[in-house]
Amino acid sequence: MVGIHPAVRQVKPYIAALQGIGKLVCVLALGFVLAASITQVENAQADTAQAEELASLDREIDAIKSDLASLSQALFELEESVLYPADTQVAVFLALKDKNGLALDSVELYLNGSPVSSHLYTDRERESLRKGGVQRLYIGNLPHGGHQLKVILTARSANERFIRREMRHQFRKRPGESRIQMTLDAAAPDYEPVVSFQEWK
Amino acid sequence: MKGWIGNLKPARCLALVLLFGSGPGAMAATGHPELDLGIARFALATGDDAAALWYTHNPETEHESLIRARALLNTGRQNQAVALLDRLIDGDYYRGEAALLKSTLMVKSTLMVKSTLTDGDQNQSGRTRLLELASQKGHGDIRQQAFFHLAEMARTNERPERAGQILASMDSGYWSALGYMNIAADYAKRDLNPSRALISLRVAMAMVEEDPDRERGEALKAQLLVRAGLLAYENEDYDKAISFLEKVALESYSTPQGLYLHGLALSAKGKHRDAMQSWHRARKYPLAFPGVAESWLGTGRGYDLAGYLGQAGEAYLSASASYDSERVTLRKLADLIREKGAFEALVAGAGETQAEWFLADSRMLTQPRSAYLLRFMENAGSQEAVRRVRDLDNMLDRMAQQERTLTVFRGVLKERLADKSNQASGISEAFAANFDALVRRISSARENATPGSDNAMELRQLALTLADVRDSAGRFGARVDNRDQKLGELSAKVGIALTSLEQNRQRARQALSQANAELDQRVLTYVDSEAERMTVALEKAEQQIAHLYEYLALQSLDRSAP
Numbered sequence: 001m002v003g004i005h006p007a008v009r010q011v012k013p014y015i016a017a018l019q020g021i022g023k024l025v026c027v028l029a030l031g032f033v034l035a036a037s038i039t040q041v042e043n044a045q046a047d048t049a050q051a052e053e054l055a056s057l058d059r060e061i062d063a064i065k066s067d068l069a070s071l072s073q074a075l076f077e078l079e080e081s082v083l084y085p086a087d088t089q090v091a092v093f094l095a096l097k098d099k100n101g102l103a104l105d106s107v108e109l110y111l112n113g114s115p116v117s118s119h120l121y122t123d124r125e126r127e128s129l130r131k132g133g134v135q136r137l138y139i140g141n142l143p144h145g146g147h148q149l150k151v152i153l154t155a156r157s158a159n160e161r162f163i164r165r166e167m168r169h170q171f172r173k174r175p176g177e178s179r180i181q182m183t184l185d186a187a188a189p190d191y192e193p194v195v196s197f198q199e200w201k
Numbered sequence: 202m203k204g205w206i207g208n209l210k211p212a213r214c215l216a217l218v219l220l221f222g223s224g225p226g227a228m229a230a231t232g233h234p235e236l237d238l239g240i241a242r243f244a245l246a247t248g249d250d251a252a253a254l255w256y257t258h259n260p261e262t263e264h265e266s267l268i269r270a271r272a273l274l275n276t277g278r279q280n281q282a283v284a285l286l287d288r289l290i291d292g293d294y295y296r297g298e299a300a301l302l303k304s305t306l307m308v309k310s311t312l313m314v315k316s317t318l319t320d321g322d323q324n325q326s327g328r329t330r331l332l333e334l335a336s337q338k339g340h341g342d343i344r345q346q347a348f349f350h351l352a353e354m355a356r357t358n359e360r361p362e363r364a365g366q367i368l369a370s371m372d373s374g375y376w377s378a379l380g381y382m383n384i385a386a387d388y389a390k391r392d393l394n395p396s397r398a399l400i401s402l403r404v405a406m407a408m409v410e411e412d413p414d415r416e417r418g419e420a421l422k423a424q425l426l427v428r429a430g431l432l433a434y435e436n437e438d439y440d441k442a443i444s445f446l447e448k449v450a451l452e453s454y455s456t457p458q459g460l461y462l463h464g465l466a467l468s469a470k471g472k473h474r475d476a477m478q479s480w481h482r483a484r485k486y487p488l489a490f491p492g493v494a495e496s497w498l499g500t501g502r503g504y505d506l507a508g509y510l511g512q513a514g515e516a517y518l519s520a521s522a523s524y525d526s527e528r529v530t531l532r533k534l535a536d537l538i539r540e541k542g543a544f545e546a547l548v549a550g551a552g553e554t555q556a557e558w559f560l561a562d563s564r565m566l567t568q569p570r571s572a573y574l575l576r577f578m579e580n581a582g583s584q585e586a587v588r589r590v591r592d593l594d595n596m597l598d599r600m601a602q603q604e605r606t607l608t609v610f611r612g613v614l615k616e617r618l619a620d621k622s623n624q625a626s627g628i629s630e631a632f633a634a635n636f637d638a639l640v641r642r643i644s645s646a647r648e649n650a651t652p653g654s655d656n657a658m659e660l661r662q663l664a665l666t667l668a669d670v671r672d673s674a675g676r677f678g679a680r681v682d683n684r685d686q687k688l689g690e691l692s693a694k695v696g697i698a699l700t701s702l703e704q705n706r707q708r709a710r711q712a713l714s715q716a717n718a719e720l721d722q723r724v725l726t727y728v729d730s731e732a733e734r735m736t737v738a739l740e741k742a743e744q745q746i747a748h749l750y751e752y753l754a755l756q757s758l759d760r761s762a763p
Contacts, residue, residue, distance in 0.1 A: 054585075057589065061593060064709050065275075071698060071705065074698050075607065077255075078698070081691060093239075131242065134243055146666070172662065174669055181236065200231065
């Protein structure tokens with residue numbers, strides 16, 4: 001039988017006490033871990049609830065957008081019917097032929113000497129025209145017969161010149177919708193703007 | 202002859218023409234597919250989705266379908282858009298673009314629906330297939346974007362090698378640079394040695410040089426340089442850090458942070474005066490930007506290290522004063538947010554409206570409120586929160602405008618319906634007699650005119666116009682008979698539109714108040730965190746001042762000791 005060293009015997013109560021503290025620490029640590037995981041779960045649940053709420057708000061915004069788009073279309077249709085009856089309707093469009101020759105700054109449109117439309121271009125609009133977009137510059141009513149269209153444009157050409165040009169076009173308003181497309185071209189090397197007018201029947 | 206033409210009284214002719222000219226109206230699109238496509242394209246690009254949908258209401262070509270799908274997506278009609286996109290994916294010309302659009306939509310729907318893990322996995326494999334298709338069939342930017350998203354998916358799924366392979370197959374430009382920047386961030390987090398991250402950043406810098414959008418490229422380059430500078434500084438390679446940070450453009454969003462780090466690297470090399478110059482420049486920016494608050498402290502520290510203790514004390518005092526005043530600014534901003542709402546206080550008040558475009562210049566960076574807005578908007582969730590409020594705000598504006606227009610229409614239609622004075626159908630006999638007389642006068646004048654002369658030409662035009670008037674007059678009777686029915690139909694349409702508009706407005710108002718509450722909460726949390734940051738900076742400054750005074754006091758004690 002091996003006897004216990006007196007020193008060990010002296011230390012034993014402390015070891016027992018330490019073991020007790022160890023157990024307490026373990027229990028406390030477990031408690032902290034549990035509390036932390038409960039908090040984490042609660043936080044996750046709160047996050048999920050908030051995300052759900054935001055998702056439902058996004059869905060509602062999309063639904064309102066969709067309804068608004070339907071209304072906008074209805075209004076567009078009504079405007080066309082009430083304001084611009086087909087027989088007197090005249091629309092003027094602008095398109096670019098040469099994509100890089102000119103960067104449009106502004107366009108002013110005159111019908112029979114009266115200003116009817118003017119437009120300052122944003123980068124986005126210039127880019128859209130460059131990619132083949134067609135802008136409706138004007139829509140209105142005119143009586144049958146001969147009319148004059150005058151367009152004043154300011155632009156920067158590809159050779160870094162600022163340009164202001166004035167062009168005129170005579171046309172006859174016939175029954176039915178009249179659509180006049182102005183196509184702007186500025187070919188190298190001098191990038192002089194040329195506008196061609198096309199009447200869509 | 203000339204006098205006779207003058208007697209035709211063009212004004213009267215015009216009045217007659219206008220009277221007969223009012224036809225039934227209502228155009229479908231223009232009826233010319235080429236023109237319709239161009240108009241729809243411009244409308245979509247300029248945000249007029251209703252017009253884009255109108256001009257592509259019956260899409261015949263794939264291009265029209267693509268424009269319509271985009272407009273549908275913009276107006277929240279995802280199901281209809283997906284149907285069109287699916288057709289385009291199976292089509293010939295826009296497979297890549299449609300696949301990319303649909304893949305973007307899948308990310309959004311995953312976020313919105315909060316799908317389960319299995320759904321998420323399916324979503325991910327579906328998205329990968331779409332992105333692969335977009336990278337194979339797409340061109341230019343579409344292809345590069347698809348590659349970028351594929352690389353991002355590989356990277357976020359812990360497959361950096363695969364991400365690297367995808368990035369290596371990309372063309373130089375913005376998207377590849379972005380991909381390399383993200384990979385560099387991953388390497389920087391994982392590796393103890395910064396080489397891989399720095400190489401990735403250098404590749405990204407080379408790639409971004411090829412970005413055709415110069416402004417975007419410059420902004421990304423500045424960000425890359427700051428990241429590279431920080432990485433080199435953290436690894437104590439100060440010369441390399443300085444060489445990166447010196448290249449950060451002075452007009453960029455990353456400039457304040459770049460200047461602070463530049464000063465830090467110089468200071469680490471013992472060049473305190475040069476460091477202070479950089480910090481002095483950084484201090485000119487609002488305290489909202491990263492590095493600015495630290496630059497104020499850095500100046501004091503620089504004087505301290507250079508041996509100018511008096512100036513150091515002054516620098517710390519001015520830093521402390523500026524933090525204090527910033528706390529007041531933030532407190533006022535928080536009060537304003539509570540009073541007016543975050544959107545009004547921060548976004549709408551930041552000079553972002555179209556009317557003030559001419560004021561928008563580089564000084565925008567030096568406006569404290571704009572600076573806080575920019576910092577707040579760096580977060581994707583914040584962007585979404587602001588987008589929600591802005592969308593609803595714009596929608597309510599548009600609805601108010603539509604209501605005004607519809608009310609005017611309702612009034613006009615009511616008046617026209619009530620007005621029975623022009624109800625007599627057909628053309629009066631007197632008018633017909635006048636008209637016939639006019640026709641006879643023109644034909645006799647034409648007989649007398651010299652063929653090919655100006656007068657003959659003019660008379661020919663007048664005869665044509667009269668023929669047009671005759672056509673319109675022929676249809677006039679039938680139009681008048683249908684007038685009331687038409688006006689009634691239009692009036693009913695206006696009534697329905699107004700009712701539905703009111704319902705929509707109420708829904709939008711409710712959604713707006715919810716979106717505003719969410720944004721307010723977010724912004725207030727952000728403002729509080731900024732105030733906390735200022736408090737910490739203030740405490741640091743005061744600590745430095747205390748240290749300095751303690752040191753000066755000890756020195757003076759030493760000097761006075763016998």
